[in-house]
Amino acid sequence: MGKWFLLLLLVVIVAVAWSMRGPAGDSDNFLTVGPDDFEKLIGNKDSVVILDVRTLSEFQEDHLRDALLIDVKTDSFMMAARDRLPKDKTIAVYCRSGRRSAMAAEMLAAEGFKVVNLDGEIIRWRKSGKETVR
Numbered sequence: 001m002g003k004w005f006l007l008l009l010l011v012v013i014v015a016v017a018w019s020m021r022g023p024a025g026d027s028d029n030f031l032t033v034g035p036d037d038f039e040k041l042i043g044n045k046d047s048v049v050i051l052d053v054r055t056l057s058e059f060q061e062d063h064l065r066d067a068l069l070i071d072v073k074t075d076s077f078m079m080a081a082r083d084r085l086p087k088d089k090t091i092a093v094y095c096r097s098g099r100r101s102a103m104a105a106e107m108l109a110a111e112g113f114k115v116v117n118l119d120g121e122i123i124r125w126r127k128s129g130k131e132t133v134r
Contacts, residue, residue, distance in 0.1 A: 029109035062132040072104040094118035
């Protein structure tokens with residue numbers, strides 16, 4: 001009976017922890033917003049830096065106007081971010097589908113940057129009829 005009790009207790013603990021984790025991509029360290037709010041945010045060019053964390057080839061296909069490229073998958077991502085991103089501005093980060101920008105947002109927020117992540121990423125941005133450039 002003790003073995004079954006421990007197994008049941010473990011299942012309950014995992015279920016409770018899973019239910020409390022919040023939506024995917026949610027974080028206490030950075031904010032995730034949809035395309036409309038992201039567009040409003042990046043409209044204030046004096047206080048925001050737009051950061052694309054995709055690869056160079058993805059960036060060359062299309063990107064948000066005025067975006068800075070730092071590929072989050074490179075070993076030098078944080079070094080480049082520290083060198084090129086101002087801490088007194090909000091970093092508006094995006095990628096193709098969301099995984100890389102959430103990872104980058106976590107790393108940047110841990111370094112003291114104020115970060116806003118685009119929910120749905122450039123795919124949702126395009127579907128919303130928002131502008132990209134080549």
